[in-house]
Amino acid sequence: MSAAPLHDGFMVHRRFRYVWLSLLLVAGIGAVFHYQDRLPTNVIDLAFGYGLGGLALAVMLLLAWFGVRKRSYSKGAGRLKGWLSAHVYLGIALLFLVPLHGGFEITPDIHGLAYVLVLITVLTGLFGVAFYSFYPRRVASNREGLTFDDMVKRVAEIDLELRALAPRLSEAANDIVQAEAAGVRIGGGVGLLFLRPLNRSNRARAKLLRLGVEDESHTRAEGLLARKATLIARLQRDIQMRSRMRAWLLLHVPLSLAALAIVIAHGVGMLVFGFGSV
Amino acid sequence: MRLLVRHRLRRTRREGYVERSEILEADSIRIGRGSDSELHLTDGRVLLHHATISLENSALVVTADPPAEIEHDGIVVAQAELTPGHIIAIGPYDITCGEIEDGCDAVIGVELARPMGDAESALRERVRTPLLGRRRSGWKIGGAIALVLLLLGVGLPLSTFIQSPSPEVVSGNTDTDQDILRMAETLWVTERLSRVHDNLEAGCQACHVAPFAAVTEATCLECHNTLTAHIDPHASFGADVNMEDGCASCHQEHIGPDGILPGVAVTETGCIACHNGDIDPGDGRSLAKVASIAEHPPFTLPTPPDSGLKFSHASHLVPQGKRGPDGARQKLGCVDCHQSVNAGADMTLPSFESGCRSCHTLAFAAEDPNRRLPHGSVWKVQGEVEDFYAAVERGDIVAPKTEAPPRRRRPGQSAAPRSFAPPEPVPAAQRAAAALSGPAVKGQCATCHVLDEGTQVADWDIAPVDAVHTWLSSAHFSHKDHEGEAGCASCHAVGKSEKVSDVAMPSMGTCLDCHGSAADFPEVDSTCVSCHAFHGTVGQGASVDAPQWFTDTAGMGKTENSAYQVLANILKNTRF
Numbered sequence: 001m002s003a004a005p006l007h008d009g010f011m012v013h014r015r016f017r018y019v020w021l022s023l024l025l026v027a028g029i030g031a032v033f034h035y036q037d038r039l040p041t042n043v044i045d046l047a048f049g050y051g052l053g054g055l056a057l058a059v060m061l062l063l064a065w066f067g068v069r070k071r072s073y074s075k076g077a078g079r080l081k082g083w084l085s086a087h088v089y090l091g092i093a094l095l096f097l098v099p100l101h102g103g104f105e106i107t108p109d110i111h112g113l114a115y116v117l118v119l120i121t122v123l124t125g126l127f128g129v130a131f132y133s134f135y136p137r138r139v140a141s142n143r144e145g146l147t148f149d150d151m152v153k154r155v156a157e158i159d160l161e162l163r164a165l166a167p168r169l170s171e172a173a174n175d176i177v178q179a180e181a182a183g184v185r186i187g188g189g190v191g192l193l194f195l196r197p198l199n200r201s202n203r204a205r206a207k208l209l210r211l212g213v214e215d216e217s218h219t220r221a222e223g224l225l226a227r228k229a230t231l232i233a234r235l236q237r238d239i240q241m242r243s244r245m246r247a248w249l250l251l252h253v254p255l256s257l258a259a260l261a262i263v264i265a266h267g268v269g270m271l272v273f274g275f276g277s278v
Numbered sequence: 279m280r281l282l283v284r285h286r287l288r289r290t291r292r293e294g295y296v297e298r299s300e301i302l303e304a305d306s307i308r309i310g311r312g313s314d315s316e317l318h319l320t321d322g323r324v325l326l327h328h329a330t331i332s333l334e335n336s337a338l339v340v341t342a343d344p345p346a347e348i349e350h351d352g353i354v355v356a357q358a359e360l361t362p363g364h365i366i367a368i369g370p371y372d373i374t375c376g377e378i379e380d381g382c383d384a385v386i387g388v389e390l391a392r393p394m395g396d397a398e399s400a401l402r403e404r405v406r407t408p409l410l411g412r413r414r415s416g417w418k419i420g421g422a423i424a425l426v427l428l429l430l431g432v433g434l435p436l437s438t439f440i441q442s443p444s445p446e447v448v449s450g451n452t453d454t455d456q457d458i459l460r461m462a463e464t465l466w467v468t469e470r471l472s473r474v475h476d477n478l479e480a481g482c483q484a485c486h487v488a489p490f491a492a493v494t495e496a497t498c499l500e501c502h503n504t505l506t507a508h509i510d511p512h513a514s515f516g517a518d519v520n521m522e523d524g525c526a527s528c529h530q531e532h533i534g535p536d537g538i539l540p541g542v543a544v545t546e547t548g549c550i551a552c553h554n555g556d557i558d559p560g561d562g563r564s565l566a567k568v569a570s571i572a573e574h575p576p577f578t579l580p581t582p583p584d585s586g587l588k589f590s591h592a593s594h595l596v597p598q599g600k601r602g603p604d605g606a607r608q609k610l611g612c613v614d615c616h617q618s619v620n621a622g623a624d625m626t627l628p629s630f631e632s633g634c635r636s637c638h639t640l641a642f643a644a645e646d647p648n649r650r651l652p653h654g655s656v657w658k659v660q661g662e663v664e665d666f667y668a669a670v671e672r673g674d675i676v677a678p679k680t681e682a683p684p685r686r687r688r689p690g691q692s693a694a695p696r697s698f699a700p701p702e703p704v705p706a707a708q709r710a711a712a713a714l715s716g717p718a719v720k721g722q723c724a725t726c727h728v729l730d731e732g733t734q735v736a737d738w739d740i741a742p743v744d745a746v747h748t749w750l751s752s753a754h755f756s757h758k759d760h761e762g763e764a765g766c767a768s769c770h771a772v773g774k775s776e777k778v779s780d781v782a783m784p785s786m787g788t789c790l791d792c793h794g795s796a797a798d799f800p801e802v803d804s805t806c807v808s809c810h811a812f813h814g815t816v817g818q819g820a821s822v823d824a825p826q827w828f829t830d831t832a833g834m835g836k837t838e839n840s841a842y843q844v845l846a847n848i849l850k851n852t853r854f
Contacts, residue, residue: 067417110431110465152405156398157323160370164392167352187406217354235405243409250409253416254423261424265431269466272436272489 013085022093052101114266117259124252135241158228168217180204187239196236201229279333282382286389306332324369434462472538495525505813549806572794576786586741591772612766622758642718645677667706753809
């Protein structure tokens, strides 16, 4: 008996059912695009203008519906995991369908804007896929069994210990420890998505080592700073990873709605000019 | 030892404490977080067994249990005696010595002096996680953006389409409101209009007369109402010819500034689709096969008629020049005889007066060297010559006197003039007849003209003159577009031409030297329509030699009926 995996994620849902569906879609339309010279021009114009445009719009509406479907976790057709799988792979298919629809040409107008917005929306989605594929496991391993609050509490304890230790240190060492305690910052906003700030505790520890004072208090302070630095680095990594897992969605959702609006404007405009006239 | 422990829970408003008392009895009292410690301190910073209190010589001694540390007044010690007024710190707790009370060996106060809460909450205030804080969602802001975009991208342009164009818009007198609407309209434009349609003042609705409907050719023909058709609507076409879209089959709009004029696309698909040697348009003509511009068939030039003229380009273009009436030599060029007309597009056949007279003056009589024969009619010439000699006879015209040579005499004879009888005057009619049949008149005419003998008054007449005026009937050619350093002779080889019947038109190959290969001369326009016009214009006939149906369909755009009829017929009779 083959051991079925205990859990197959949305990426491999139902043996890549939606991967095959998307591949089939892209390959089929790509083949028509490749052999378009063999078909009458007016048929091709209609097929790639109105046909593929309508198909891409339908796919976009399906993708957007995922935002509604995921809020009613148990209601609605199909499993939510299936919906997510379809959302991801049909979204990736859009990366090909839209350029085929636009003839690989991006113009500086509302039509080019629709093109670009859809592509950017899908790209932010790909970040989401990457983050949700890698980060949950890494967040867990980074915490080493502690909760976020546990880690903060430990830093606070170390701070108190350092404060208590401070009077016993040399003047220079005391300055370093006090400055470190006053200056420590954890977390951050948009900046932290891209860059983790320098670890002040690590720097303070290095300064303390450079003083070269070798007594018990100093050694202890240095040890405490090392532990604090490790904890803060883990906290920063934790916040960065979890912020990334949120931030892409804060881009993805407004972008997708804006893309949908512009695509509708583009489509209505094309229809207003008359079916078959462009 | 019996120890009274006063747990100081919190300070009161005055200088007191809310306390909870506890009495511990043991020889030595262990302090720690562990449950087996007699003095149980719960803070996490206290070790399970942190220190031990014992009574030694009626003094309270606190001893640290390594690796725990205790502090005595801020100094880390291994052991300290607890005396009033001094503090021993165990982790976050301060232990003080109190007044001894009845029934107790010692009294101590225990206070959580450095509670974790403050430090932890202070640290928590420094933890900034704006992206994690509330359950944020992009739906609200995204929805707002989408609404605005929909209003701008759909509502605004659509509103301009639904309302009919106001007179201001049509006349171009747009105020600010209308400008905004015009800008809104252009939001949907795929690619800018062609340059020739820049003048469409009514905006989109100039052509897109109704929303959700394609532009029909009837709209095109409202303005382009003098065009004639090119294709016989009753003919059948090959499978590649698709005229389904009417005007738009060839003229596509919104594909750039030059888009509306069909260029290479039409050359390679449109024209050649029919001009492939297979298609019979049904009017008895067959369309020549033109596989590509480079394989263009040779010119079919008209056969030159009997010109009735004698002319040698070669003798006029001799390098040393020709002697003019004043005797000086002058080198002749093409433009001395052929003038440029139609803004440089065409070159004329020289007329006598503009081309020849300056050298061939047609002076005919010594009596008046400025008297010239008229050109164009033998009758006029005869009248002029007869009038002239009559006038001479009457004495109206006196030949200029020439100085008589000095007289010479023989030796011995007188120098007195001998009297001669004047010559017998010749009658004017006789002199005129002699001139007309002699070199003065007949001879001069015969220099250029073929003469028919024995017909007219002077027994001769000028043979009829004829020439080809339009060599290329199916194509237009502009000399202006081709003028360059190469000069006329690069196409027209007349340097050795002795006869009028020599055809000086270049061969197709001369054209194809430049027009044949777009790769060699990318700047040279080399499409079918570079030389051949497609549509004719009402009143001017068609550019292509017009079969009868051209006139049938001329002006097809003028009434809706004819325009539709023509195109409907095209579609009806076309097998796609």
